[in-house]
Amino acid sequence: MKYAILVYETADDFAAREDQDRMQAYWAAYSAYADALSKSGFGAGQGAGLLPPHAATTVRVRGGARQVVDGPFADTKEQLGGFFIIDAPDLDAAIAWAEKCPSVGSGSVEIRPLMTM
């Protein structure tokens, strides 16, 4: 089964990306995670990091009129920071990979099965 590992990060996690003192550790952790995934054979070779929520734009069409708002869909403490697609035999295997994702210690990880088309 294919699962999306949705990486949710706190404002502080996003800040770490550009903080001189912390950025190295931050990126090293994600690059080690991505490496481990691809070496394990569970990585489906897909995924992306997302720029922080300050760069987000939310669009709606209501009654035929377009509404464009700055910022993410919902203003919550944790925001989507990126995702990995993995190919795992079952939910337990997916949970085991989610548990290794760097964001679990501060933010969280949501696991969603991909629709089969």
Next chain:
Amino acid sequence: MAGARDGAALAERVARESYGRLLAALAARTRDVAAAEDALAEAFAAALRAWPASGAPDNPEAWLFAAAKRKLIDFARRAHTASQAQDALAIAAEELDEEMRADALPDRRLGLLFACAHPAVDEGARTALMLQTILGLSAERIAAAFLVEPAAMSQRLVRAKKRIRDAGVPFDVPDPSVWPERLQAVLEAIYAAYTEGWSDALGADSHRRGLSEEAVWLARVLAAHTPDEPETLGLLALFLHLEARRPARRDAEGRYVALDQQDVGLWRDEMIAEAERTLFAAAKLQRAGRFQLEAAIQSAHARRRFDGVTDWNAICLLYAALVDLCASPAARLNQCAALARRDGAQAGLDLLCDYADAHPELGSYQPFWALRADLCARLDRRAEARAAYDQAMARERDPAVVVFLQKKRDALS
């Protein structure tokens, strides 16, 4: 005609004995419990049509399995399942065929139990889901056992099955590291199954008959898989103590005999001995728990077999510990009954009234009214006792128990 009757009787027997095994094997690969249930129901319906006419197949279980598997593939086609899902199903079907060629259908029931107990499944649905999938109990029966509305229970079960399928919950006996978080739900389901079978005092209900044996069997298998889990051993010890008394639970006319009226000469010594050995092995692991306490209470009762004495003081202390640990309605009621034996009916009734004030839901529970009636009768509060017997009878499904309650009520007027 005899053939028709035999065919139908055989279908019913296989349905009872093999339901959980067949469902677990069908659902293990597709993870679609609801579809497996539907397919199995249709396979049983087909068996009821075919077997009386053409005779029963040599291997009824294999026949049912093959029929259900074809139904599963039909369902997928009818649902216009996208190509990838169809491929998955084709692979699953091939693997299922391989299992069929093996001498016996491997038993995947434990895997199914652990899938139902997965933390990704709604906690309130786990035990109920196990009862339905492993033992084929209806949502109504499960709702009655859990004191909830049948419609709410059905909805919970449907949602849980959808989640198991869509989230990809595995159907395996998991790594020992996760037993602590899942084992409790599995043990509770097996316990609830046993209780369902045990409460059928007359053994007249063919669907319920066999539930207790099934539960004992599952406890044995689980104990073999998890030998270092004291609660699994405790559950098995509890069952063995209760099973040891089965021959004494009914009189020659099949009427229910209460524990303190039983002829201890009919109790099965070898089962009592096995129960004691199992409980001792659990105690050595030094992690107390609910099922070990329940087994210890039955162990205290078992002593009567050897010296004719019941240690009500020990039983009261064990029930108090049990209520502290898990305040189930049954534990509270049994604590009141034991207290009544040690300190008199008034003490038992006082505690019962305290509990009823604090937990009004006890009022929907038949044993609450039966105990209240009995304690009032012993205190010669006849009108209250009669009213309580009426309430108990109104909540009892088993005709044999209704007769038992009616007799006690009649004796009061």
